[in-house]
Amino acid sequence: MTTEIRLSTVDDLAEVLRLPVDAVGLGQEGCLTKAPDLDVLRRAADAVRDAGKQVVVVSPIAWPRTADTVVERAMAVLGDGPTTVTVNDLGTAIALSGSGCTLVAGLGLTRQRAHNGAVAATGPVAPVIDVALVDTLGIDQVEVDLDMQLAGIAAHRVRQVLDAVPVAFGRSCPTARHARTGPPDCRPLCDAPRTITAASRWKLVHGHREPLPTGTRALELTVWGNGVYQRTTGSPVTDYQIIDARWHPGAALAERVTALRAARP
């Protein structure tokens, strides 16, 4: 059983290294601006290794202007010592294949949702893991969230991200946009979440927003920077579990680790 704590910043790294966990993930899927700078990242990775824990670098989804930087940062850290890299876009995955690190397909790659094929359908089908994608990439470890069906993934080592599932990532960051700013000035804005609830819907046919139909199930989302999440309360079923520290501020993180360990068979 492996427990990883994922940190989007290294501010609380010292406290996390004292917790009884096996691995520390550095970074998040959504945004390079929020990721630690290269020197900070390398020092943090060294500290994790020195503490006897595994280093996981979470590479953010790359865009044309950030793609080279995303790869360079990962390469620098893995050049310093054993490193696992969680990749969240195809370009980075291909660039790092054969680099010598352990590659894991992250939620930005694996969480896929096919569209409904039924004309009378009123909602989406359940998300599935893109098994063919990770097989094509030659990656044998995948990250999934607690809502994912694990059909077809038995031959792969599965890591489960607890607490929440990502439902969208903004290229145009909603948090930054709301504050009328952008990278790099927006960096402090996503240390706190914003909870939002859908109140009206937009109709393609006329292009206006209208009240939600009576009985519509509430859609509550949590926005951290450019990442949009839904909370989930499912139980993990695999032996590699990832706790995103953002959901457990302060002492709650240690309590979460303790509870998870106590629940182990």
Place this chain on the structure above:
Amino acid sequence: MKMLELQLAAGATEVYLALASGAPVSWDALPANRDGEPTQVASRATLTALVSAAHDAGVLVHFCADAPVVPPDMSDEYRRHVDLGVTAGADTVVVGSLAACAWLAGSVPALVAGDAVGVSSVSLARHLRDQYGVRRVVLPHTLALAEIALFCTEPQLEVETPVQTGAGLDCGRCRLADTAGIGLGCRAGYRDTDGVDLGAFLDGASDCALCDVPALVEIGVAALRLPGRESPNVRQNAKVTQMYRRALAGHAARVPITEVIAEIDRVELMWQMGWLPRLCDQQRCRFRDTPQLRAYV
């Protein structure tokens, strides 16, 4: 057929078609219905007729098989569906996943990597061309003009960019589309926990690229993708195509885009009622310096 007729009259030179399959999942990048309207051609016979009509008009036909994921154990069914499009005479097959590139390379007339693939780096575009023979990439909605230009320098690779549709979210990773009772969650209105109306908090769409059509042509973009299957507004979509055709024709004739738009403004009621309040006044410009683009991560 009506949509095809209107688009041809408006100046479209390529069209996208998708076919209903009866499978529980859609084999393309849209659900079988969106907002209650069908997005796919209902039968093989109709598909063949549409392809034939498009070819008679000299128009290229793309067959959409751009499902973002093919569920485990359904790849054979997917491939049979692709065969139907090829048999109907489609000129290209648009795919939506890396696995589909691998499955179909060399076995279809031409491969297009649709925006569901998420071609968000030039190195990936190169890989798709070199490894799978992909002829064209459809770029994500949310690329800046300078980023698109990087792709256009790649030899033997056509670049297509969507315009007049989009969202500030990364569409390839969005799970908010078709939320029950809500529809496109990216465009819904939201409130915070204090009940404050945040408006369309997640909607960073930068739709209109009309002013930048000359720039797109000059950097070498091969095709502009306009709303068709994505929207039920058949006549409005055709009007959009007509406006972009005017811009392309104006650029070819060396007429400044400002003059082209002034002419549109003079004659098109839709411009005055739709574009000006909804797009220009709201700064929903695809490539201009706006709050949407300044917030690009």
